[in-house]
Amino acid sequence: MKSNWEYGGYYRKHDMSGEVEIGTGIVKVHDIFDQLPDFMKHADCVFCDPPCSKQNINSFYTKAGRTDYQEDYRPFFERFFQIVDEISPKNLFIEVFKSNKDNFMAACKERYVQMEISESTYYHNKENRCWIIQATNDQPIIRFNGIDEQDAIELICKEVDFGCIADPCMGKGLVGYYANKYGKRFVGTELNPKRLAVLIERINSGKL
Ligand SMILES: C[S@@+](CC[C@H](N)C(=O)[O-])C[C@H]1O[C@@H](n2cnc3c(N)ncnc32)[C@H](O)[C@@H]1O
Structure with missing residues (x-):
């Protein structure tokens, strides 16, 4: 039976093995529970939208074809x-x-x-509430004023003064797409090659 979680099937088109250089960035199919790749340590800014609950982690595991489900959210949070x-x-x-x-x-x-x-939303739907935390010791604070996560990521990639932005749970790669769009360096890891391949396609095509 055909999987519902093919994400356009771009993983068949792009070689997702090892460290993949794409646009201004480097990404890798990787489980955050494994040792952090060195290239991730070059970042001086992080944006991440990590799975928010045990159920959410496990739904991503299903989509990635994994069955070694997490029994608790805490280990993910701590890692x-x-x-x-x-x-x-x-x-x-x-x-x-x-x-x-x-x-x-x-x-x-x-x-x-x-x-x-700051309050935010996702998928440009006011019903989908989320929040964006910014933590810093000395950098200017951004007030997102309720804008959608996608617009917030674009704003960060465009306006924030960083040398390289990392996303450890990169998914389909909004962070990579916008960093590349504004000529900024990015690095990322993602469990599911099918999701990460969407970023490669997006950068190659220049379209979200
Ligand atoms: C909410 S999504 C991130 C969406 C992302 N901001 C985007 O632009 O598509 C969370 C991501 O975390 C990934 N993930 C879940 N467990 C992971 C793990 N152990 N290691 C790496 N990535 C993981 C999921 O596959 C999923 O793509």
Whole structure:
């Protein structure tokens, strides 16, 4: 039976093995529970929209063809912040949801002097509520004023002063697409090659 989670089938067209150089970036199919690739450590800014609950992680595992489901959200949360600590970005942006917002805010406050949270939406639908956390020690604070996540990512890639932006759970690669659009360096990892191949296609075609 044909899978519903082919994401356009671009993974058949693009070689997704090893470190893939594309546009201004480097990406890799990779599980964040494995050792962080060195190229990720060159980033000085992070934007990530990580899975927000155990159920959400496991739905991504299903889409990636994995059956070794997580029994708890905590290990993912802890591993995520180990990666943040390894990268140690000047600016950390995290898209969060009702289910993970409080814990992520607390973890950001432990690490950074300033932490701000802005309301946002996803898929340009006002019913789809999410928030964007910005954590920094010394960088200007951005107020997103309710704009959609996609527009927020574009704004960050266009306006924020960074040398390289990382997204450890890159998905179909909005961060990579917009960083490339504005000539900024990006790095990313993503569990599912089918999702990451969408970014390669988007950069090659120049269209979202
Ligand atoms: C909410 S999506 C991110 C969407 C992304 N912002 C985009 O532009 O498409 C979360 C992503 O985390 C990925 N993910 C889940 N578990 C992961 C893991 N252990 N390691 C790496 N990526 C993971 C999922 O496959 C999914 O693509």
